[in-house]
Amino acid sequence: MARRRALQACPTPGCPALTRQGACPDCRRARERRRPSARSKxxxxxxxxxxxxxxxxxxxxxxxxxxxxxxxxxxxxxxxxxxxxxxxxxxxxxxxxxxxxxxxxxxxxxxxxxxxxxxxxxx
Known part of the structure; x- marks a missing residue:
């Protein structure tokens, strides 16, 4: 039987979401939108x-x-x-x-x- 990870707070400052691992989906999407493109680099x-x-x-x-x-x-x-x-x-x-x-x-x-x-x- 697989064990599920406990919920933890999203590591993004000010985000109240609980997640099983890393940033919550909304914070991940927001981070990707802010990320510069490879071409711009x-x-x-x-x-x-x-x-x-x-x-x-x-x-x-x-x-x-x-x-x-x-x-x-x-x-x-x-x-x-x-x-x-x-x-x-x-x-x-x-x-x-x-x-x-x-x-x-x-x-x-x-x-x-x-x-x-x-x-x-x-x-």
Whole structure:
């Protein structure tokens, strides 16, 4: 028999709703409406070209763990990470020296370490 979680207060300040986990549906929808789009943060066609060109030149994961392996033993990269953490709108947003090819899981780990508050909560 599955146990149900106890109700808890929505973590959004001032919201009286009770929820089983995290923010209530109304607060989640409101947060999503306020969230800037990826395009407004510079992830546009220019970035898509930069990313594709970088992955063509750096097809293998470049994280610390995999970077120590010979190229053909590394997993295939699918994400491109900005080393300065500023994204494509930063002063070095399209500079190959500021980019790093990573697998999805390695990119998630790096982001979790660099941005413990979550994904791009710097608005």
């Amino acid at each position: 510079g992830y546009d066609r220019r970035w898509e070209r930069t990313r594709a060109d970088y992955l063509d030149d750096h097809p293998w994961c470049e994280c610390e763990q995999h970077g120590a392996l010979p190229p053909l033993q590394r997993p295939h990269a699918e994400h491109v990470h900005h080393l300065d953490g500023l994204g494509p709108l930063g002063p070095r947003g399209h500079d190959p020296e500021n980019l790093q090819a990573l697998t999805k899981s390695c990119h998630s780990k790096v982001t979790a370490i660099e941005e413990p508050g979550g994904w791009n909560h710097r608005t």
